[in-house]
Amino acid sequence: MTPLLNLVIYMTLLTFAAIMLGAVLRNREWTPEGMKAGLSNRDNLPEPTPLGGRAERAAANTREGFLLFVPLALVAHAAGAGEEVLLGAQIFFWARIVYLPVYLVGITYVRSLIWGVGVFGLALMLLALL
Template structure:
């Protein structure tokens, strides 16, 4: 199985990690009753940690579809390997590193990490075209 597809599977685990982190931090701040209830009405604003977890999840969701498309396209066109796999691994590692950088509020390095993940996607695209 191509490494790009293996990383695609692991990226789904990373999505679940983001979802669990965001859900747990929001529940800690808003309470179990809010989480278990219908969530009608206006929700209490998120504090710093839950807000960062939400924004990190949203940011992941913005680049994840491109990763999915590129990993599948590389596999379907039999262009896996080379700089494509380097790009996929770069994207994946950068997305893992992004989480604690965002949660701890580390500026600039977090932005650089995001830029590295985009570079990974570009490497995958270069391999594809």
């Protein structure tokens, strides 16, 4: 498997982890009430804690990034694109790794800067394909 396809797998795992963490923290699933909410249809969820809300938003942002990353990576792989795409993918992936805990902790300006670094990685990928 190529390094680019490895990054697709790693991004898939990171996205899944972000989704699960968002649900667990949002619903406080370590409590009996939270476990009940997590196993329910989620029609009447209580308001999330600040941490739970950040975790849920970070998971949504990770899903959005995943939707942009995967098509670029797969097209690049199919086209046999070079090192520029791989560099962009690596920048994007590592920015996402740093982004999640920074968002959870609530460091606002740094979080936005890290998000921008990830977008820069996506832009490198796109420019290498055009």
